[in-house]
Each structure stands twice: as C-alpha cells, then as structure tokens.
Amino acid sequence: MPELTIDGRAVQVPDGTNLILAARKLGIDVPHFCYHPGLTVVGSCRMCQVEIEMGGRKRMDLACANQAADGMVVRVNTPETIKARKGVLEFLLMNHPIDCPVCDDAGECKLQDYYMVHGLYQNRLDVPKWHKPKVYSVGPRVILDAERCVLCSRCVRFCDEIWGDRQLGIFGHGSEEVLINYPGKELDNPYSVNVVDLCPVGALLEKKFRFQRRVWYLKSVKSICPRCSRGCNIYLHVDQDHDYKQPGKRVFRVKPRYNPEVNRWWISDRGRNGFDFIDQNRVGVPRIQDEEVTWEEALGRAAELIRAGLKTWGPQGLGVLVAPSASNEDAFVARRLLRDLLKLEHVDFDVPSSDQPQADHLLLTDDPYPNRQGFRDLGFGPGEGGMRTADIVKAAQNGKIKGLIVAGTDLEGVLGDRAAGLAEKLGWLICVSYAGDALWQRAAVGLPMAVYAERPGTFTNFKGKVQKFEQALTPFGASQPQWLIWQRLAQKLGAKWSYEDERAVFKDLSQGKPAYDTLDWFATFGAGPGPYNDNWYMW
C-alpha cells in the first residue's frame, strides 16, 4: 500500500492504483477524457497531465498511466500543468462546433466543465474547421455527431473489451480521423447505449432521450433495474415539474450506477429501455366491475368475495398468482395474508412473461423478473399440495378453481389463447395491477398498484444479493404499493398486524436472515466509500 502526497495531502492506496484514482480518493478531480476505470489505459487525450516528483526529480506526466508509488509527490495544479491542459482543451475545441445550446450533453459535458477551469480565453483559431458526419445513426439506439467527437476511443474500447465485438472504429489517419461504424454494420450490441454514458462529450447520444429534457431538470434517483434477475444498479432520471413535449411523461432515462459486485459501470439496453410502462396505460382508481369506486369500497368488496369464496369453495377453490416483479416487502406481506392468515395453498409466483431477455456473457440473465430469488427466500409459494402457475391456470379453466387473485401480471397477454375466457369461467377475479390490461377490464374488483419507481423497496437478485431501490415518483393517481394493498385487505379479513411503511416491513422480514444483514435501509447503496464516485458522468 504505497503512501503518496497529492496537492499537499497524504493518501494511501492499494498497489497498482493510478494517480487519477488516488486523487479521487482525496476528492481531487484530475481532468481527463480517454481514461475510464472500466477500460484499458491508452493515454491518448493527454488531458490528465500532472507534476510528479519522485526521488528529487520532477516531471510532467500522465495521471492515468502512472501508478502511485511510495514517497511520490503529485501536484495536480501547477502553472505548467494548467497550461498543458489548457493547450489540450484548446486543441480539442479547435474543430469542435461549439453548439452547446442544441446539444443534449450540455450540462454533462467534460469540455464544458473543464473549460470553466482551464479555458476562458480569447479564441485564437482563424483557420477553417473540419467537417464530419452529423446526425448520423450509428445504430438503432445511438446517434453520432462526429464533429463533437474528441477521439478518446472510449466507445471503441467498450465494444471491443467489454462487449467483445469491435463495432466502432476510428477510421482514417491523423486529423482526418472519424469515429464511426462500418458501413452496413451497426452498433447494435445489447449494451450499445453504454457508449453514450462513456462519451465524455455530446458526440454519441441516446436516440430515446434526444431533445427530451435539458439534463439539469432531471432528478436522479437510485434504483434497481427491474428488467432481469441481475438487478443492475441504476439511476432513474425523472422530471415531474416540466410539462413540455409529452404531457404525463415523468421518467426520461435510465443511467447505470456503479456497483463493483453487480454491474460495474454498465447496464443493458434492455434495462435502459424498460421504463415506458411507468407512464403508459396506467390505472389510478379502484374499480368494482367497470365502475370507479373508493379504496374502502373496493377493498370491502374484495374481502367479501374472498370470505364467501372460502366458505362455499374452501381454500382449494381459490388461487393466487403474484409476479416476482414485486418487491420483498410486497411478497412478505402477501405471504402473511395468503398463506398464514387465509391458509391458501394454490399460491405461486412462477408466472410466465411475454418479455423474455436473452442471457449473455455480460449481465443479462434469462429471467425476466427482478425478484424471483426474493420470493423463494421469503417462502412465498404453494403450500403442501398446492399447485404451480400452469396448473392453477388449467384448474381455473376447468372450473376447479373458482376465485383467482392476480397481481402484477397480464396473464392473458402472456398465455394468449390459452387464457382465453379465463375470467368468464371463474366465479370471480380480483386484479391488482398497474396497467389497464385485459384482465383488469374483466376483474370483479380492480385494485390499482404503484410501480417500483413510485415507492421504496428491495429486490433480491439471482445470486441472493438484496438491493434497495428508492422512491423516484409519487404513485400514479390513487394507486398504492402492493404490500399496502395486501395489508389493508388482511385487516379487512381480520388480521391484527400492521406496518407503518416499507422500512418496517423490511425490518420484520429480515429478522434473523443473514442475507439481509448487509443492507442498511438508510445507507446510500452502491459502491459505498472508495475511489469510485458513483455518479456515472463523473467518469
């Protein structure tokens, strides 16, 4: 563990730590473009020059390509290093279009940030600039402005080193180089949008986010990606205060959040594109048949139906399907109601999905749900002699199951023909849903549910890691978190217990379970302390 001094302060870092990371540990930012902790070091942008004193000899050298050594004295800002970086910045801006007002990256751009520190000079360029491709589609999800590109090669290295297929190249020679895809071969890997996060300027931009919002209006909330069982750490970028362009749209983009144990700096394009459901086709008012009612009325009717069902058909006549997109808190309270209180047997979470991810070597798993492992760990599932999903559906079709409760899944959408007429064959259907889907239309009682982004909670990923997501938005309409719906239903059916909030549920469910001990509800999750700032664009 070498100990060195950076800008007059001592710091100890592990062997092999480069000077950018060592400085970061002290909260000192060494300006850089090409360096990224997740990629190989190329040292080509030359922005990170610092003064290094070692054994009495001073030299100016790269912070990215030099490792900390015992007794090293590093000065980030000296008149010489500032001039050197100023020079680099001026060279980069030489051919840059300086079109910040129409650039989506404004506010997250290293050129802008560093200009505030190193620039602010008179423009000395009076020779013509290069022209390169603009508004050019390099792939289905990414758009390129090659004139803004600083040729840092981060995107090239991402495709090459992380995804494993060189889908982008820097073609040409010297100052005529252009970063672009091969003609007819697109940047279409399932992680392609990571190059947008990596791009330190506005050269590569996400099509989905193009001209959607100025980034400074976005609120960034720590969350977990619900699109597969990896549970990649993300930020949800939301804005509820500006109503231009698409009224009602609240979530604008998903950004990766560094977590060394789960997803490092990356997320899949699937995860990044999986937020539309939050603002589409939502239901916000409880219903009895197709009439809008109050929560009290709806819950009262649901409780009545369940009680009557138990009396006439017995527990064998009722079935419950809950999609494991619900949180641990939801699953825990649901289990207390369905299994412990009502003693139902045919309770399952193994519901199919029409949205199957394709597993690969990087992050994606083949499980579309974020919390299947949590459901298992919490003992949610059929009782002895209870049926699994496929059999429950069959039993519902042939009349063995008369009352069905479905939460968080559009069974008809999934089963297609096989689920046809399901609702009609049942005595009743109670539907807990966020979307106005086909089942919702046919439910005897419809209970509108808040989505994960509208309340806090935890998911357990396929490796058993429990991770928290925070509330990014207020629940749509009058919708409520699933656990609260189960709790209120339980109270109507005679339960004496009650939790104040998600945190109270979590405390109870993690009682004596080591897997949950690591998680402190109040901590900010992710990397925790260390050299890695978890703010994605700080790299």
Added chain:
Amino acid sequence: MLQFSDATRQQALALIEKYPRKSAAIIPLLHLAQKEFGWISEEAELAVAQLLDVPVVSVREVSGFYFMFHKHPPGRYHLQVCHNISCSLLGAETILDWIREHLGIESGQTTPDGLFSVERMECLACCDRAPAMLINDELHVHLTRDKLAALVEERRRQAPPPEPHPTDNHESMET
C-alpha cells in the same frame, strides 16, 4: 462476395503461416488484395477480415490508416511525386505543374481514360536524386519536365486498350 483468385489465396495462406498471430497478416493481405483488385473496396476488406478471422472494423481501421491503400481505383499508371523538402527545393512543384497542365489532374485525381493518376508523396528516401517519383512500383529520379513528358509518352504507347472497371476483371490485373 469478392473472391481472391486461387493463386492469391494460396499466397495469402502461406503468408499467414509466417506470423505468430493471424492479425499480423492484415497489411500483407491488403497488399495482395490491392495487387489483385487494384484498390481496397469494402468487399476486399470483408474478404481479408474473413480470411484472417478479425473484425472488419479493424481491417478498415488499417486500410484507412495507411496511405498506400487506395480507397478508389487509381489510374493504370499511378504517379507518386515526392513533394518533401529536398525534392521541392529541386523542382517537385514544377513536376506537379507539368502533370496538371498536360494531364489535367491534381493529387488524388485520375485522367478520364483511367491511364494516369497522381498523388503527392512525402519523402521517398532518395533526396540525393531529387526530384523523385514512383510510377507504380518503379522509382524515377532526377526528374525534369522533359524527362517526365518522355516517361508519360512511353506509357501511353505501352498501355493496352482501355479495360473495363478493374474490379470486373481480376485476371488481367495480375502481373
């Protein structure tokens, strides 16, 4: 897709054998492709990438980086005129002027009959015999306008009748 002739393919396979890594044969194979097809088209890049099992992006990065690989078909006689210090001290620009005046082409252009193209070159490492130029792979030195006129005239006489587009006729490109 573009196919190498059998002979070239054999040559390519032998070349690959010489190196500890296949990628090392990218430049030699691009040379072979250029010899066979006259220039480096997208199809040629794909063919090289396939033979070597490397990403075509890498092949294009290479073909775009090295100035000797033609991105368009050059003329049958490619005049590569050095315009670096020693040659320009001794008249390289007058040589380029002659070409502009008599052939009507500037660096990067080809005569309409496809016979001649011209390219400005950096130092050819024969400054002692300046001004110098290459016509295809032959070095010509101590150039004067008269000497150049004679060289061009000679090639005009030697040239076979115009042929179809070089990519259409592989056989006749082989030398």
Added chain:
Amino acid sequence: MPQISLVSKNFQYPDQVELQAALSRGAWEQWKRVLAEKIPPAAIIEEVKAAKLRGQGGAGFPTGVKWGFVPKDSPKPKYLCVNADEGEPGTFKDRAILENDPHLMLEGVAITCYAVGIHTAFVYMRGEFYQPQRVMEKAIREATEAGLLGKNIQGSGFDLDVIVHMGAGAYICGEETALLNSLEGWKGWPRLKPPFPAVVGAFGCPTVINNVETMAGVPHIMRLGAAEFQKLGTEKDGGTKLFAISGHVAKPGVYEMTMGSSLKELIYDVAGGLPGGRRLKAVIPGGSSAPVLKADEIDVPLEFEAMAAAGTMLGSGAVIVLDETVSIPEVFMVTARFYAHESCGQCTQCREGCTWIYKISKKILAGHGQPSDLDLMLDLADNMNGKTVCPLGAAMALPTIGFLKKFPHEFLALMKS
C-alpha cells in the same frame, strides 16, 4: 580525412547484392566465426557495449545496453525487428545499405539474434521500398540456401528465420512501438512506455528493435574488435556514421564519416559545397525534425552531444542544405505539411496542433498572416513539445521554434505586402 569506408565499403560494387560476390569480399565471415568458435552470446553483447555502438535510427541509444534489457529467462519467444522504415525527410542512408549491401545487414541481424537468443527476425520495411524489398528478399533466399540462415545454421543447431514485412505508407511506423503495432497488423499508433519493447514488444514478447545501419555495424565490431571500432569514433559514439546529404550541394549522396567530423567539412569538403557559387543560408542537420542551423552555426562536430549543445540534433544523420535563394517560410510550410500529414492521430496536441500550424503556415504564404501568428505558433509548439506519447509532436514543435526564432524576418516580410 574524416571520410572513411567501413559500412559503405562495398557500395561501389554492383554485384555486392549477389551472395557469391559478397562472400568473396568477406561477407558472412564473422557470422561463420561466431558459430565455429561458439563465442558465448554474452561476450558478443559485451563486445558491442564496449564498442560504444549507438543506435543509428535517430535516438542514439547504446545498442549493447538495449540488448542487455531483454530478459534472459523469459519462456516466451523473442524477436528482432530491424527498422527499415526510413521515412524521416532527408534520410536515405538505410536505402543505400538495403540496396547495395543486403548481406552486411543480414550478417549483423544473424549475430544480433544469436547474441540475444532470437530465432525470428522481422525486417520492417516501408511500403514504398520496392527495390530494397526485391534485393533483400533475394539476399535472404540466397543466404538461406547457402545455409547461413534458416534451420540448424552451419550445423550449429541455431535456427533463424528472417521475414521481410512491408509497411504501407505511414512515417509514424518508424517509431519503434508504432512499428510493433503495425507489425501486429494494427494501425501504427505508438504505445505508452513502459513497458519497453525489450520486455513487452512484438506479439507481447521481448523484442529488440534496431535500425538497419546499426545492424550493419555489428559485423565490423566482430571483425575489428570493440577497441578498434570505438576508436573510429568518439569516446561515447563508437564507429562511423552514414550521412545523407541533399538539397543545394554539388554532390548529394550518402557519405560515411568517423563520428565527430564537422558538419562544415561534410558540406564543403565531402559534398562539394554549394553549386553555382551560391551562398549558404541554412542547414537542417538531422532530418526534418531537427531545428535548423544558420549559415554561421555549422562548425559543429557531427556527434550526438555536440549537436544537442548547438540546440539541434544529429538525428538520423540527414543533412539538408538550403542556399540563399530558399524561402524559409516555404520550407517551413513543407515541413509542417509533412507532420500534419503524418501525425498518427492518437494524441490530441499532435493531431490538432500539426494541422493548425500547417494551416497557419499556408495562410502566411498566401499573404494573410499577422505578426501575432508567430507568437501563436510558438505557443502551440510549446503546448505540443514533450507532452505526447511519442516524439512526433516534438518533431513538429522543435523545427517550428527553430525556423521562427532564427528567421522571423522572413515570415514578417510576407506580412507587410
């Protein structure tokens, strides 16, 4: 007399490129002796160190010391790369060796490989070297057939393959790590050092990279012995050096000189002075990357340290002579055009800076310059100098500073009109 014939001794014989003729003049004798006497490899390295042979590719690094950096116990194969990329403007001395005495270089290659324990040597030759390629490939073929290269050479059990690898037109590939990337099949982008090629070089293996002329010196060290060889030069630079002189001289060409002869002698005594009775204006003494010397500054010894003390460099030993008729701003534009064309595009300062300076130089020639452009170019040069991966950035910066500081009036004169 400073002129001498060692490396260039047999350039005069057209048949020296044929193996039989070369053998008759003593080619390959040292190689056969090394094998016959089983001279220990370490002893050869010591001999080359003691001979004070320095790299002739421009940087002048002591050759034996460089060989000594190669790890002895590495389980990986080792490689030799002969740098035959000769692209520095004004330089044509390697071409002279390659075209006139290929067996001399090959013999040096063989001895070097034996000394360092190498069994594959690549001769990385610039793509435009069609004639040198033909000559070298034939020489390798003949030497292999004669059992001087190839498998189990002269029954010694030592194997050596020599492979000519042609570049494809990119000056930067003369830089040793760019050469390695190019050899591996990629763009010629120089690598960050460390690791140095002696440890991690071609294909990730320990690699020695030496200039053609450096290789050609090795057989002479073996023949003369370290002491004799060293004495031909100075205390720190042993042996001789080929100088390539061109531009406005009566007898341009390649001349071999003892280390430490003077630049003035080279121009006037050896190359016959300036033709047509014209007066000298300036000399670019070490390839286009070397800062220019004014007419009254040329009385300097041709030797690494002395040239550095004179504010320029020996570089590749390429001397370009400029007479009084030359326009310095024009020569400067041609120089800037070259670096702008050849910058590999990796480092920000070099990629953008070379082009920027070139554009300004054109603007000045077109009569649109302002006096402030000179300060701007000097500042750009300062922002490039020594701040890039490889020295090409500096190779633009240093001549810029040289031309602008020594001949400012010529630039200013273009602005008044």
